[in-house]
Each structure stands twice: as C-alpha cells, then as structure tokens.
Amino acid sequence: MSNPTIIDDKSQHCIPFLLERLDAHCARHPINTPPFILGLNGVQGAGKTVLVSTLQSTLRSPPYSLAVATLSLDDLYLTHAEQQALAKAHPTNPLLQHRGQPGTHDLALAEEVFSALRAGRETAIPQYDKSAFSGQGDRVPVSQWETANGEGQETVKVVIFEGWCVGFRAWEDAIVRQGWERAVQRKEANIGYEGRLAHVKLEDVMMVNEALRGYDVITNQLDALIHIDAQDLQFVYDWRQEQERTLRAAKGTGMTEEQVKHFVDGYYPSYELFTETIRRGAFKPCPHTTAAFLPLADSEGRQLHLIVDKNRKVQEVNRI
Numbered sequence: 001m002s003n004p005t006i007i008d009d010k011s012q013h014c015i016p017f018l019l020e021r022l023d024a025h026c027a028r029h030p031i032n033t034p035p036f037i038l039g040l041n042g043v044q045g046a047g048k049t050v051l052v053s054t055l056q057s058t059l060r061s062p063p064y065s066l067a068v069a070t071l072s073l074d075d076l077y078l079t080h081a082e083q084q085a086l087a088k089a090h091p092t093n094p095l096l097q098h099r100g101q102p103g104t105h106d107l108a109l110a111e112e113v114f115s116a117l118r119a120g121r122e123t124a125i126p127q128y129d130k131s132a133f134s135g136q137g138d139r140v141p142v143s144q145w146e147t148a149n150g151e152g153q154e155t156v157k158v159v160i161f162e163g164w165c166v167g168f169r170a171w172e173d174a175i176v177r178q179g180w181e182r183a184v185q186r187k188e189a190n191i192g193y194e195g196r197l198a199h200v201k202l203e204d205v206m207m208v209n210e211a212l213r214g215y216d217v218i219t220n221q222l223d224a225l226i227h228i229d230a231q232d233l234q235f236v237y238d239w240r241q242e243q244e245r246t247l248r249a250a251k252g253t254g255m256t257e258e259q260v261k262h263f264v265d266g267y268y269p270s271y272e273l274f275t276e277t278i279r280r281g282a283f284k285p286c287p288h289t290t291a292a293f294l295p296l297a298d299s300e301g302r303q304l305h306l307i308v309d310k311n312r313k314v315q316e317v318n319r320i
Contacts, residue, residue: 013314017226034119035069035157036159037224038226039225041163041228041278042162043235044243046230066158070161073105074130083098111217114218122148124145127145167222168277168278169291171290179197197273200269231308236267244257305320
C-alpha cells in the first residue's frame, strides 16, 4: 500500500497568522523585544513536522531573516532512569508506564529553557533519542545539545514549540469524572464506542489530569498557538501507521501494526479528554478548567484552528 504524499496546504493559513501575531508582539514590546513563542498542537501524523519546517524556513529567509529556534515537547521527556522510577512508583497506572502522557515530561527543564530564551541568554536546547534503550528512549547527553543565543550567533527572535498536547489545559476533577463515566456508559451499552478512555481506571486518568495542571507553566509562555485538529480523532491511528510504514520502508525497521495501535492507545485517553480544552481556546478562561491565566490585552485571535480531513487537507479555518 503506497503512502499518500503530504502536501502542505496549511502554510498559506499559518504564515499570515504568524506574521500578524509577530507584528503585534513587536508593537507590544517596542524596547527589548523578547522572542515570540509559537505553540503548535496536532495529533501524531497530522503534519506538524512538515509545517514546522516550512514556517522555520520562511522566517529564516529574506525579507524576514529572523533567527528561529525550534523545540519539541518530545525533547522534554524525563530521562530513562526518571521514567523508570515514575513507572515503578505507579505500577498499576498503564498511562505512566512509558513516555508520552502529561507527567512524563521535565517541567523544570522546560521552564529553565523558556526562561533563558525569553531573556536572550545562551540556551542549550534539549534533545531526546527515542531509539535508546531498545525504543524506550532517553535524553541525549547535555554535551551534545545544540546551543541558541551562543557567542557569535544571532539572538533568537522566534521560538516554535510543537507537540501533541501543547496547549492542553487540565479540567476540574468533576468534569474528568463526567467524561470518563460517559465513555464507560457508551462502552457498556455497546453502541460503537471506539475510544480508550473507558478502558482505563478513573484514578489513572485523574493522575494525568493533575500532572497537566503543571503544564500551564509552559502554555502561559506562548504568545500564539496553531492547532491542527482532525475531523475525527480516530484518524490518528491510520496516520501513525503510515508514518511507521514509511520508516520501515526507509530503514528496514519500525513498529509493527499491532505495536503502533498499542502505542496510540496509550495517548488516546488524553485526546478524548483534553482536545476539547484547546478547541475552546487555550488562551480563553473556561469555567471548567483549572488554568491560572495571565490576562493579555489582545488575547482575542491568538489561536488559529485548522480542521483537516483524512488526507490531512484543510477543510475549515477559525480564529479563536
């Protein structure tokens, strides 16, 4: 089965949005302008990597010629030893047995990196090797990290931060319980429930929700956000299978179809629960989320919401 070519039809919407928000950012900070931080959210396989590459090359080229740093949420995972300790501390919670969910990232490191970039200081950009420890992954040694704002380098003006749950907000506990109970009822009623939330225990999901509260320290750093949404979240299974088929064809190794399904299953409860928080607007206070917002004068319109079909083609564009 041939893999469809990903044709980037998102940039035509994202580049004007980014340039407009960048102009507003510079106008708001006419002196000692801090770097503009753009968040990019999308389910696995939605086309984030291609879009990041296009945005980065556009900003680095004339007439803009800006220094750009890119950072992935994946590069902020706990070390292998820390992840093992986390899994051992919560042996019955399947959501914390491997990297991925909120709770498996190093938020102190994230805060340190963002603070350094904001201040224009020399910053080591973390890197993570997903192939280490037979695919369990580990952080690359600090000595091998790339440096931003180093001696002789241009000062970073734009930071692009991408990841599958960038911009997600934690719900109040009562909302998590309601969402979980609805999923369980649908599963038990046997009415075509395809999710994974009903297959995990409430206390396990609550633990992830509690961890997500700490991610506001990252989300509140963002100046704007692009959200690549899917018409159907189930698309992530096929998209991830396509990625893995491409990897197997190119390198002769990769996850089997069953392994891919198991892998995506581990993320899916959070897609079910928290995608709605970003659809409502990551910068808009919601009575049912627990986020501590930093009010900005121009919070309206800071988020671009793209809805894509099964072929990753943009079908709808909204400003939030």
